[in-house]
Amino acid sequence: MKIAIHGLRAVAALAGLALLLFAGSLRAQAGDVVVLVADNAWDGVANAPLGPTEVLVQDGNIAAIGSSVERPAGAREVRLPKGYFLMPGFIDSHVHLTIRPQYEGAVFNLSSAYKAILGVQALDTLLSYGFTTVRDLGDMDIHGYTTSDLSRAVAQGVIPGPDVIPAGHIISARGGHGDATALLGADSDATQNSLADGVDEIRKVVREEINHGAKWIKFGGTGGFSTPSDDPSQVPYSQEEMNVLVETAADLGVPVTPHAYGDEGISRAVKAGARSIEHGSLASAATLQEMERKGVYIVPTQMEVVRHARLVEDDSLWAAERKPPYVRAKYRKYADGILKSRKALADSKVKIVFGTDIGTFSYATNNAGEFKEMVTNGIAPLRALQAATSTAAEMLQLNDRGQLAVGKRADIVAMPGNPFDDITVTEKVDFVMKQGHVYKSPAN
Numbered sequence: 303m304k305i306a307i308h309g310l311r312a313v314a315a316l317a318g319l320a321l322l323l324f325a326g327s328l329r330a331q332a333g334d335v336v337v338l339v340a341d342n343a344w345d346g347v348a349n350a351p352l353g354p355t356e357v358l359v360q361d362g363n364i365a366a367i368g369s370s371v372e373r374p375a376g377a378r379e380v381r382l383p384k385g386y387f388l389m390p391g392f393i394d395s396h397v398h399l400t401i402r403p404q405y406e407g408a409v410f411n412l413s414s415a416y417k418a419i420l421g422v423q424a425l426d427t428l429l430s431y432g433f434t435t436v437r438d439l440g441d442m443d444i445h446g447y448t449t450s451d452l453s454r455a456v457a458q459g460v461i462p463g464p465d466v467i468p469a470g471h472i473i474s475a476r477g478g479h480g481d482a483t484a485l486l487g488a489d490s491d492a493t494q495n496s497l498a499d500g501v502d503e504i505r506k507v508v509r510e511e512i513n514h515g516a517k518w519i520k521f522g523g524t525g526g527f528s529t530p531s532d533d534p535s536q537v538p539y540s541q542e543e544m545n546v547l548v549e550t551a552a553d554l555g556v557p558v559t560p561h562a563y564g565d566e567g568i569s570r571a572v573k574a575g576a577r578s579i580e581h582g583s584l585a586s587a588a589t590l591q592e593m594e595r596k597g598v599y600i601v602p603t604q605m606e607v608v609r610h611a612r613l614v615e616d617d618s619l620w621a622a623e624r625k626p627p628y629v630r631a632k633y634r635k636y637a638d639g640i641l642k643s644r645k646a647l648a649d650s651k652v653k654i655v656f657g658t659d660i661g662t663f664s665y666a667t668n669n670a671g672e673f674k675e676m677v678t679n680g681i682a683p684l685r686a687l688q689a690a691t692s693t694a695a696e697m698l699q700l701n702d703r704g705q706l707a708v709g710k711r712a713d714i715v716a717m718p719g720n721p722f723d724d725i726t727v728t729e730k731v732d733f734v735m736k737q738g739h740v741y742k743s744p745a746n
C-alpha cells in the first residue's frame with residue numbers, strides 16, 4: 303500500500319501540471335459563479351430535451367436552471383457554441399482502472415505503484431470522455447488496495463478524475479472467475495486475498511474488503527468469456543454461500559453485485575438479494591421478470607459482450623482485437639443465447655444501468671460507445687441516456703448527482719448535437735464540468 307501512495311504522489315504532480323496546461327484559464331475557481339448557456343439540454347430524467355437552457359452554477363452545485371436564470375453580481379457567462387447540448391455528467395458503473403488488455407494475466411505481476419499509474423491515466427481519460435463518476439468493479443492489485451487509494455486521491459483533489467466508487471477485489475471461489483492463481487506463474491510469491499470458499503471464508507473476505515474501503519462488494523457469480531479455464535454458465539457458489547455473502551455485506555450497509563452471465567448464476571444472486579447484476583447476458587425472460595419485480599438493476603456491458611456475440615463471425619474484428627481463440631469459441635457457443643436475451647432485456651422494464659468493463663478493452667476506445675450499442679440492441683435512446691445519469695445515481699444511492707436540477711452537483715457535459723437524434727454525439731463530448739470546475743471546453 304505504501305508503494306501505491308508514493309506512486310500516486312509522483313504521478314499526481316505530473317497530472318496536475320497536465321491539467322493546468324489543458325484547462326488553462328477555463329478552470330473555475332472555488333466560489334466562482336458561472337452561467338452556462340446552451341441551445342438545448344436534457345435534465346437526466348424528462349422524456350424529451352428542454353430546449354434553450356441556462357444553468358446557474360454556484361459553489362459547485364446547480365443553483366438555478368431554466369430558459370433564463372438570474373445573474374448574480376460577478377457571474378461569468380459561458381456560452382456553448384451553436385447547436386450544443388447540455389446533460390448531466392456520465393456515470394460508468396463498471397470500469398477497471400488498474401488493468402489494460404495488453405497485460406492480460408501479467409497484470410497481476412505488476413507492482414502496486416504501476417497499477418496506480420495506470421489508474422491515474424484511466425481517470426484522466428474517463429473525465430475527458432465526459433464521465434464524472436465511475437464504479438470500479440475489480441481492483442487488479444492483488445497485493446494491495448489501489449482503487450481505494452485512487453478514490454481517495456480524487457476526493458482529496460490530489461489528481462483530476464471522476465469520483466471513484468471502489469468495489470475492492472473480485473471475491474471468487476477457487477477456480478472461479480476472479481481466481482488469478484493460474485495466471486500468476488509458478489515462481490510468483492504473490493498471494494490473492496480475495497479467494498473464498500465456504501461461508502466462513504466468505505464472511506472474512508467481505509469484511510476485509512469493506513474494511514479496506516470497498517463501497518460495493520463484487521463477486522464472481524458465474525464463469526466468464528475472457529478467462530481460459532471457466533465457462534459462462536458455471537456457478538461456483540452455492541445458494542447458501544451467496545446468501546451469506548450478501549447478508550454479511552448488508553449488515554455493514556454495503557450492496558452487492560455479481561459478475562454473472564448464465565441464467566442460474568443470475569437467478570441465485572437475485573434470490574440472495576444482490577442489488578445489481580453485471581453483464582446478465584444470458585438471463586432468461588423469467589429471470590428478467592423477477593429482477594423487474596424485485597427492482598434489481600442490470601449493468602449489461604453490451605459494447606463488450608453483445609457486440610462480440612453480434613460480430614462473432616466477423617473475422618476482421620477478431621483479427622484486430624487479437625483475443626485468444628478460446629474467447630471466440632465461447633462466444634460462438636453462446637451467441638444465440640446472448641442475442642435472444644438482449645431482445646428480452648429491451649422488451650422488459652428492468653432498470654438498466656450504463657457500464658462498459660473498460661480496462662478489459664483499451665482506454666483508447668471511447669466507452670461512451672456503449673450508448674450506441676444499447677440503441678443498436680433495441681434500447682430506446684431515453685432509457686440508454688437515463689442509464690448513465692439518473693438511473694445510475696439511483697442504483698449507486700448518490701442522490702446528489704445524475705440530474706440537472708437545483709441542489710444537485712454541477713456535473714455537466716456538453717456535446718455538439720442532440721443525442722436523442724444521433725446517439726453517437728455522446729462520443730464527442732467536448733465540455734466537461736465536475737462540481738463546478740471546468741476540465742474541458744471547446745475552442746470557441
Ligand SMILES: [Zn+2]
Pocket residue numbers: 396397398439440659662
Ligand atoms: Zn468487469
